[in-house]
Amino acid sequence: MQKEWFSSWFDTPYYHILYKNRDYSEASLFIDNITQFLNLKPNAVCWDLCCGKGRHSIYLNQKGYRVIGTDLSEQSILEANKSANDTLQFYQHDMRKLFRTNYFDAVFNLFTSFGYFERREDDLHVFDAVQKSLMPNGLFVFDYLNAEYVKSILTCHDEKTIDGITFNISKKIENNTVIKTIDFTDKGESFHYEERVKLFDKSYFESLAKECNLTLLHTFGNYQLQEFNNKTSPRLILVLQKK
Ligand SMILES: C[S@@+](CC[C@H](N)C(=O)[O-])C[C@H]1O[C@@H](n2cnc3c(N)ncnc32)[C@H](O)[C@@H]1O
Structure with missing residues (x-):
């Protein structure tokens, strides 16, 4: 599962x-x-x-x-x-x-x-x-x-470099849910994660x-x-x- x-x-x-x-x-x-x-x-x-x-x-x-x-x-x-x-x-x-x-x-x-x-x-x-x-x-x-405040300030893309790792972050709202996708590479390996929080x-x-x-x-x-x-x-x- x-x-x-x-x-x-x-x-x-x-x-x-x-x-x-x-x-x-x-x-x-x-x-x-x-x-x-x-x-x-x-x-x-x-x-x-x-x-x-x-x-x-x-x-x-x-x-x-x-x-x-x-x-x-x-x-x-x-x-x-x-x-x-x-x-x-x-x-x-x-x-x-x-x-x-x-x-x-x-x-x-x-x-x-x-x-x-x-x-x-x-x-x-x-x-x-x-x-x-x-x-x-x-x-x-x-x-x-x-929720109202988050909707009004939502930025679609963001890039942050922390501890040598560059995180590419995209945010969108779908079905009343903030979906944040987080992509980055560490030591040659690519990673993809998602955060989903209901509004x-x-x-x-x-x-x-x-x-x-x-x-x-x-x-x-x-x-x-x-x-x-x-x-x-x-x-x-x-x-x-x-x-
Ligand atoms: C946004 S973080 C906040 C953590 C902490 N309260 C703080 O302020 O630093 C959300 C936390 O919820 C925990 N969490 C997510 N789903 C959970 C679940 N079903 N039961 C218990 N903890 C959960 C995560 O592991 C994470 O540590």
């Missing part, structure tokens, strides 16, 4: 080379702002759902929270595990599957770690697994792209949340936590609560 694109691309070293600039300062700025807004108790238990190499998990843990980070990518979890300690753990896990029940004070799904699946049913499984994993009144921070708007997530008994408390539009504007905000950040 052919692998789903997100289980291969995110697991390659090239993904991490291309997105090197997603650094710890961006992650810490957002975590500082959002944890202040959430007013979590000092030793709150947090789940970084789709943690990648753990940049948000590590910072949340440095702030005193107990953190579990999970991701589908084995390579990312191996890297994240270099920072593990008694209160910071990482596991390989598919976000569509149930992980814990009544366990977390807060769940974070950050930096567009969603919108990859073909079927709405899979999206629903994710929201359901999050809802079940939360303690009553627990909070879910969901940080996604703003969901806020109402789509509101419907998933409603079905899973999650209540929308607030919507922000960027990592500085300014109010969401459908046209101009770079991000769509929802704060949801299990009632």
Whole structure:
């Protein structure tokens, strides 16, 4: 059976080379702002759902929270595990599957770690697994792209040379999905990968949340936590609560 694109691309070293600039300062700025807004108790238990190499998990843990980070990518979890300690753990896990029940004070799904699946049913499984994993009144921070904004700024071609590798990137929108193709050559071998992210708007997530008994408390539009504007905000950040 052919692998789903997100289980291969995110697991390659090239993904991490291309997105090197997603650094710890961006992650810490957002975590500082959002944890202040959430007013979590000092030793709150947090789940970084789709943690990648753990940049948000590590910072949340440095702030005193107990953190579990999970991701589908084995390579990312191996890297994240270099920072593990008694209160910071990482596991390989598919976000569509149930992980814990009544366990977390807060769940974070950050930096567009969603919108990859073909079927709405899979999206629903994710929201359901999050809802079940939360303690009553627990909070879910969901940080996604703003579809309207992405459509207005989409550039079709881009070329980036990083660590001696030239990545040729093409982007198009088809069936309400941003399809990014990434072509490059390394050590004489040619590679071709694709990223496919659905251009969901806020109402789509509101419907998933409603079905899973999650209540929308607030919507922000960027990592500085300014109010969401459908046209101009770079991000769509929802704060949801299990009632
Ligand atoms: C855009 S990256 C963001 C990673 C991290 N949150 C960050 O900000 O650095 C998306 C992440 O989602 C993970 N992912 C993709 N599909 C997944 C799935 N079905 N279950 C769990 N993780 C998944 C990828 O491996 C990747 O690490």
